[in-house]
Amino acid sequence: MKHVVEIKVRGYHLDLYGHINNARYLEFLEEGRWSFIEEYIDIDKWRKRGWFFVAVNININYRKPAFLGEILEIHTKSPQLGNNSAIFHQKIVLKGTDKIIVDADITFVIMDPDSRKTLPLRGELREAFKKMS
Amino acid sequence: MKHVVEIKVRGYHLDLYGHINNARYLEFLEEGRWSFIEEYIDIDKWRKRGWFFVAVNININYRKPAFLGEILEIHTKSPQLGNNSAIFHQKIVLKGTDKIIVDADITFVIMDPDSRKTLPLRGELREAFKKMS
Amino acid sequence: MKHVVEIKVRGYHLDLYGHINNARYLEFLEEGRWSFIEEYIDIDKWRKRGWFFVAVNININYRKPAFLGEILEIHTKSPQLGNNSAIFHQKIVLKGTDKIIVDADITFVIMDPDSRKTLPLRGELREAFKKMS
Amino acid sequence: MKHVVEIKVRGYHLDLYGHINNARYLEFLEEGRWSFIEEYIDIDKWRKRGWFFVAVNININYRKPAFLGEILEIHTKSPQLGNNSAIFHQKIVLKGTDKIIVDADITFVIMDPDSRKTLPLRGELREAFKKMS
Numbered sequence: 225m226k227h228v229v230e231i232k233v234r235g236y237h238l239d240l241y242g243h244i245n246n247a248r249y250l251e252f253l254e255e256g257r258w259s260f261i262e263e264y265i266d267i268d269k270w271r272k273r274g275w276f277f278v279a280v281n282i283n284i285n286y287r288k289p290a291f292l293g294e295i296l297e298i299h300t301k302s303p304q305l306g307n308n309s310a311i312f313h314q315k316i317v318l319k320g321t322d323k324i325i326v327d328a329d330i331t332f333v334i335m336d337p338d339s340r341k342t343l344p345l346r347g348e349l350r351e352a353f354k355k356m357s
Numbered sequence: 358m359k360h361v362v363e364i365k366v367r368g369y370h371l372d373l374y375g376h377i378n379n380a381r382y383l384e385f386l387e388e389g390r391w392s393f394i395e396e397y398i399d400i401d402k403w404r405k406r407g408w409f410f411v412a413v414n415i416n417i418n419y420r421k422p423a424f425l426g427e428i429l430e431i432h433t434k435s436p437q438l439g440n441n442s443a444i445f446h447q448k449i450v451l452k453g454t455d456k457i458i459v460d461a462d463i464t465f466v467i468m469d470p471d472s473r474k475t476l477p478l479r480g481e482l483r484e485a486f487k488k489m490s
Numbered sequence: 491m492k493h494v495v496e497i498k499v500r501g502y503h504l505d506l507y508g509h510i511n512n513a514r515y516l517e518f519l520e521e522g523r524w525s526f527i528e529e530y531i532d533i534d535k536w537r538k539r540g541w542f543f544v545a546v547n548i549n550i551n552y553r554k555p556a557f558l559g560e561i562l563e564i565h566t567k568s569p570q571l572g573n574n575s576a577i578f579h580q581k582i583v584l585k586g587t588d589k590i591i592v593d594a595d596i597t598f599v600i601m602d603p604d605s606r607k608t609l610p611l612r613g614e615l616r617e618a619f620k621k622m623s
Numbered sequence: 624m625k626h627v628v629e630i631k632v633r634g635y636h637l638d639l640y641g642h643i644n645n646a647r648y649l650e651f652l653e654e655g656r657w658s659f660i661e662e663y664i665d666i667d668k669w670r671k672r673g674w675f676f677v678a679v680n681i682n683i684n685y686r687k688p689a690f691l692g693e694i695l696e697i698h699t700k701s702p703q704l705g706n707n708s709a710i711f712h713q714k715i716v717l718k719g720t721d722k723i724i725v726d727a728d729i730t731f732v733i734m735d736p737d738s739r740k741t742l743p744l745r746g747e748l749r750e751a752f753k754k755m756s
Contacts (some may be wrong), residue, residue: 234520234521234524235372235373235524236372236378236379236380236517236520238373239368239369239371239372239373239426240368240371240372240373240375241675241736242373243367243677245680246369246653246678247369247647247649247650247653248647250645250646250649251502251646254502254645254646258500258501262559267558267559268559276640278642278685279645279685280685280686281683281684281685282645282679282681282682282683282685283680283682283683284681284682285677285679285680286678286679286680286681287679289739292373292533293528293533293534294663312634323669331531334417337640340688345683348607354641367653367654368657369650369653374542374603376544379516379545379548380513380514380516380517380520380521381513383512383513383516384513384635386632387512387635388514388633391633391634395692400692401692409507411509411552412512412552413551413552413553414549414550414551414552415512415548415549415550415552416547416548416549416550417547417548417549418546418547419544419545419546419547419548420546423605425666426661426666426667434691449649470507473555501639502638502639502644502645502646503636504638504639505634505635505639506634506637506638506691507640508639511635512635513635558639596723617673
């Protein structure tokens with residue numbers, strides 16, 4: 225399964241050279257993930273259960289620049305599940321082309337923020353994830 | 358009383374025209390206020406008391422641009438106390454000059470975040486503020 | 491004339507108390523203005539003419555908090571033209587209600603970024619603005 | 624060679640769970656790199672030569688959370704030079720401890736922003752880099 229959101233490049237996204245800042249791309253990717261996640265899971269219920277998404281690694285390639293007024297598509301695929309962590313594969317594509325601006329793997333765990341314990345992805349939690357695939 | 362912190366202008370602060378973004382200046386001002394506040398009050402203790410700073414109005418003038426590599430001084434003066442709110446007067450000055458880049462008045466209240474009630478600035482709370490003046 | 495864009499409140503917009511940061515609201519307002527402006531003017535052509543929007547004052551009231559998952563409407567009205575500057579009146583409203591979260595006046599000038607001269611809002615430039623009203 | 628800058632964790636850095644946002648850490652790392660770079664190279668001269676730093680990959684591990692009021696040290700080591708790219712190894716450590724909050728490898732190239740050509744790291748450019756090691 226794949227999910228796409230669009231973001232238009234504004235002046236306030238750009239740096240001195242007309243490029244989108246490295247940190248801003250992480251926000252675009254985060255927007256893509258939440259937009260995907262909220263379609264399949266009940267975030268409020270997860271929060272009440274003490275299930276929180278925490279990124280543990282981000283590996284991001286900046287491939288091409290994007291420019292003012294362009295429309296970017298944030299593509300997010302179903303997370304790839306491991307035993308204790310999972311990976312979102314995402315890319316940012318210039319709309320109407322196959323030009324990849326950014327691609328990234330975001331590895332995350334589900335954590336109880338009070339105990340700060342990582343929860344294994346099994347049982348009820350794994351079932352919940354399967355709704356996203 | 359006056360408090361000054363310095364911030365160096367970096368590429369990631371700048372937009373397409375080499376100017377610092379409007380929103381970024383609010384962060385610089387916030388840095389200046391907290392740096393001031395934490396010298397005079399015990400923030401942890403305030404939080405435990407349920408005393409939180411909440412901005413209700415910001416009135417900011419963008420007077421001159423600032424450029425890459427310049428050092429900015431964030432000046433923060435003792436808050437001016439009213440009955441239910443107070444005002445921080447702040448300005449951002451190019452270091453070593455009297456050139457004002459930004460000036461701003463930030464009006465805030467002290468609020469209990471649970472009840473969302475604004476606390477009158479009297480008694481023990483007013484005493485605590487007096488340490489800042 | 492009025493223009494509305496919607497933004498959904500995400501975790502990365504929020505601070506420790508579940509409130510949207512003051513600086514982030516300025517970005518939401520900027521998104522609203524550009525979305526409005528680009529419907530009526532040819533931004534590329536303006537840039538080639540040396541006509542740039544520069545904010546000189548922002549006066550913003552933070553009236554109510556917004557929370558995770560809520561949808562905010564950014565309302566932007568036609569700018570009110572003076573001789574040398576103009577004002578955008580904007581507000582942020584909780585979707586489906588008349589609850590005002592933020593309202594703000596943004597005063598701006600049109601500037602030639604090379605000469606850093608403010609252009610009077612007359613002649614061809616004033617005509618261009620009239621398309622927005 | 625190693626370079627360290629300090630940043631104090633403020634409320635506006637934190638998200639709903641009291642954690643620093645993923646994107647904000649990239650800004651902290653960028654601050655660390657520029658603070659290092661500007662000690663050894665003349666950035667203005669580089670810009671006039673058409674030599675610009677462009678990140679092509681960031682691989683970042685989020686190891687531990689950081690909390691309000693803590694002081695973080697951004698550690699940046701001399702870049703490791705390849706033929707066409709180089710890598711900055713950076714970590715963020717809780718001051719006064721050996722607790723690693725974040726570590727990251729930032730791979731970058733030197734690019735002429737007009738031609739968008741990547742410059743090989745040799746000759747005069749390599750000599751300039753050697754000042755950083």
